[in-house]
Amino acid sequence: MSETTDIVSATASSVSAIAAIVAAVGVWYARGQLKTSREIAQLQFEDALGKEYRELATRLKxxxxxxxxxxxxxxxxxxxxxxxxxxxSNEQVSLRQRGRISLEVWKSWRTGIGNNLALPAFARAWAEIKEKSSSFHELRRFESEGQKCDPADWR
Incomplete structure (x- = not known):
């Protein structure tokens, strides 16, 4: 009887160990899937903003x-x-400040924002908007700190 009890006990221990390993693998896999899902959602979000910019650019002369x-x-x-x-542009700066935009994408956007704001029509509009509105705090700060700044550091 003792031998049977030992076998049952050993089998139960083995099954418990295997179950723990399977559970750990499942948690690891789920974590990986969650990370992948977050990355995909981030890319889709950033792509949507890029698309908004491209659509806006097509409406400009x-x-x-x-x-x-x-x-x-x-x-x-x-x-x-x-x-x-x-x-x-102000929203893009704000999103980077809140950590919603990756550094890689921000580097591209900050160059584009800086370059576009230097173009005559954009510079004129921006000067007029700044004069008439007290809004656009994030873009104002981006402009004052220079094109190399990272709004994520403002937090």
């Missing part, structure tokens, strides 16, 4: 995007889109 001067009428016609670009 190519002259504005190429850095050419706009006539007064062209500027007035483009102002709404320029305003939307300023607003999107």
């Amino acid at each position: 190519p002259k504005a995007m190429l850095g050419e001067e706009l006539s007064e009428q062209e500027y007035q016609e483009a102002f709404d889109e320029l305003f939307h670009y300023i607003d999107l």
